[in-house]
Amino acid sequence: MPVSGAGIRCLICTSITANSAEEAIADMYEARRAGADLVEFRADYLAEGESWERVVDQRPLPMVFTYRPVCEGGLSDMNDHERVRLLQRAVQHGVEYVDVELANMDLFRMPESVQLQDASTRPRLIVSYHSFTRPLTEAELAEIYTAIVATGADICKIAMMCHDLCDNARLFALLKRTAGSKPTIAIGMGEYGQISRVLAAKFGPAMLTFTTLSEARASAPGQFRIEELIDHYRFHSLNPDTTVYGVIGAPVRHSMSPRIHNHAFGLCRLNHVYLPFLVQDGSKLQKFLDTMTQFGLRGASVTIPHKQRIMECLDELDDVAKQIGAVNTIVVDPLTGRRKGYNTDWQAAVDAVSETLMPGIEQGQARLTALQRRHVVLLGAGGAARAIAFGVVHCGCGKLTIVNRTLERARSLANDLSPFGKTELVALSLEDFCQQQRNPATRERIDILMNSTSIGMHPDVNVVPVPEEILEPHCLVFDAVYNPIETRLLSLAKRRGCLTVDGVEMFVRQAAAQFTIWTGLRAPAQEMRNIVLQELGQLARR
Ligand SMILES: NC(=O)c1ccc[n+]([C@@H]2O[C@H](COP(=O)([O-])OP(=O)(O)OC[C@H]3O[C@@H](n4cnc5c(N)ncnc54)[C@H](OP(=O)(O)O)[C@@H]3O)[C@@H](O)[C@H]2O)c1
Structure with missing residues (x-):
């Protein structure tokens, strides 16, 4: 089974969190059908007595083998020595990647038989660090990255909880800084970190991004469903040149705007992506816009509760938006970073x-x-x-x-x-x-x-x-x-x-007008309408 090369395109890795070997095997096949490049087998989720070997033997895709302890957000209460031995056995059993926490690297050595293997086919060592409760500072990220590299890791993984969208910027900067050197995975967790799971394809690119088969089967907070990542965010078409758009508001989790705009960008073959930007506090809008402008933001929709407050953060207003006193669309000039507000409602x-x-x-x-x-x-x-x-x-x-x-x-x-x-x-x-x-x-x-x-x-x-x-x-x-x-x-x-x-007519038209403001193109309004109707139909059936 080929080991995927890192650094060329960001791979999609689906976490497998089943309690039984049978379910885990079924889930791996489901992940393959959905388009995953590899699976992360969270062996710590398996119930006692279930065979991890059976799951490894029947993997349809390259596998990351993980046995996470409770202190790093996992379910394993084994002592560190036993756990490390189990990871070594998984490597000997043939998995393509093994994930070992930085804290356990003083105990872990790749088995000698593996060290002798050809570099192109031997299992790869992912050394990981997780901060589940708080975001890491720039200095902490740099220190942890250096410590991981010093272990001889093949791949460096850092995951941190984000409390603000701007926390992601430190992960993007790390990925940009390390691009072309050590394959790196840098993930923001929680709803504020979600954008990092999509933009992993733009910055670096990261070696991989994690997805889940369903919300109930997620292994970390904020993971997207694999279909969402591939179909809605067009993950496979994203690359370092992708420009960034999104909807700024609170709440944005169930906003239909990412669906309609990503669909329109895809139809017109534009290298843009549209993301949900959760900003709760209006006092954070300026910092968010300044930060994301440095990371490729070229435009945004604005929704409740920021349509008025956002005006303070803009350099220019369209006449009607000024009269209305509310902005639902922002354009960022790519050369000067100047921001202009419009109202398409x-x-x-x-x-x-x-x-x-x-x-x-x-x-x-x-x-x-x-x-x-x-x-x-x-x-x-x-x-x-x-x-x-x-x-x-x-x-x-x-x-x-x-x-x-x-x-x-x-x-x-x-x-x-x-x-x-x-x-x-x-x-x-x-x-x-x-x-x-x-x-x-x-x-x-x-x-x-x-x-x-x-x-x-x-x-x-x-x-x-x-x-x-x-x-x-x-x-x-x-x-x-x-x-x-x-x-x-x-x-x-x-x-x-x-x-x-009906309100769909208004929703589609305000989005179509935004599309034209951002791209200078006529919006594919009928297709945009169809996707909204399809989504609302699905909502009604849920
Ligand atoms: N189709 C589209 O593109 C589009 C775009 C924007 C909004 N919308 C929809 O438009 C609606 C309003 O959004 P908004 O942003 O204007 O919200 P908003 O600023 O919160 O205003 C809500 C309005 O509804 C009134 N209201 C709420 N509950 C009421 C009740 N039980 N009885 C009588 N009046 C009530 C409020 O009256 P008070 O002043 O007395 O509180 C206020 O006038 C929402 O359903 C939203 O989804 C649709």
Whole structure:
């Protein structure tokens, strides 16, 4: 069985954490089918009495043999001497790689028979260090790396828990510094460390990255499922020239943006990758942007809760983004590092509605005429509402009624809009609006009803923001909520004969506009829509 060469492309190694030999063998075959280059057999997970030899004998891929003690995040409570002897036996049994903790290297020697083997086929020694509770400083990383190299290791592995996205930068710097010399694995653990598992292909490249077959079978926090790494992040196409994009927000774990953008980059054969950037604390945005710009960041989407705060970290703002007071898209100039902010939410919502009202008109044209003299009712006064309201006013709608549970926020938004355009602006509480519309004597004609509250969003899918009877057939109903795709509001509106537009339309269009801003290309919008629909379909089935 060939031992994979290091340093050319980053290999995908899937951790096998089964309790029985039979399951471990099945999992190794599953890993091979999924596209793994090698497996890490975590023999410390095997139940007592199960045969590790059987697993090694039946491996379908090159194997890293690991028998991790409890103090390094494993399950083995054997004493160090016994454990080291077991690792030596695994080497004699023919595994391609053995992983030995740095702390045990004073006990471990490669068996003599192995030392005599030809260098191209003999088993390789991975010497590893894990910091499960905290990130390591630059000085600590350098010291540990030097200590590992001094053991005569073939491959150096350092894994550390990340508490901040910027912690990954020290791992990237280590991989860049050691590129072309000792094959190195440098991994950030936990959700903050996840980007290092993808960017292992860019920096160095690292010798390998670890994946899991499923979240339940992960051997360390933050491992991606192998399908996710290969299919969603296009791991095989990443290399040192890959440029980096991502979505900055909190939470971002279930964001659909990586899926839609990586898919679009792949379709257009662009050497870009799009990652989830978890930034909890707005005070860390500047440092994150400064750090990641040095490591290939060329653009980002911005989501809750940073659409306003991010503006402090930018050098320039597009005019409409400035008026709205919120940015959902950043472009980083590759030469100067200057950052410009845009907002693509407003045009996404307005285009989705305008093009439904005026089908067949060229993209962007409908928005100039479709809203004129119309009465738009916007439910909500939060972040999405702000962008939509500015868009509607920007496109010259006749009257905009902003309706919100908290009347003060509706008034404040109307106030902010008043210097722009000639639109008549009204602010109402949700309660007053519903009362007004229920009563035929006070009811107003509504041409377009746009929901930008979170009412109706999963899991409270049976709730509607307004009573059904106020939905009249001449009214177009838009819902920004996209999970579920057809909210209860939309299904009632359809039943009453209204035209409807769902939140997927807005989501896809804001992403497509981002794609164009970043690449200068027309976005593959239909394929982007299909991937979102496919993902949401899967979500609904879960
Ligand atoms: N399709 C897209 O591309 C897209 C883009 C952005 C957002 N969205 C969706 O739009 C929705 C709003 O997002 P956002 O960023 O604007 O959130 P946000 O800033 O938190 O605003 C939430 C809005 O919903 C109202 N609201 C929440 N719960 C309510 C309830 N039980 N009864 C009445 N009103 C309620 C809030 O009213 P108060 O002011 O009274 O709290 C506020 O106006 C979410 O479902 C989001 O997923 C979709």
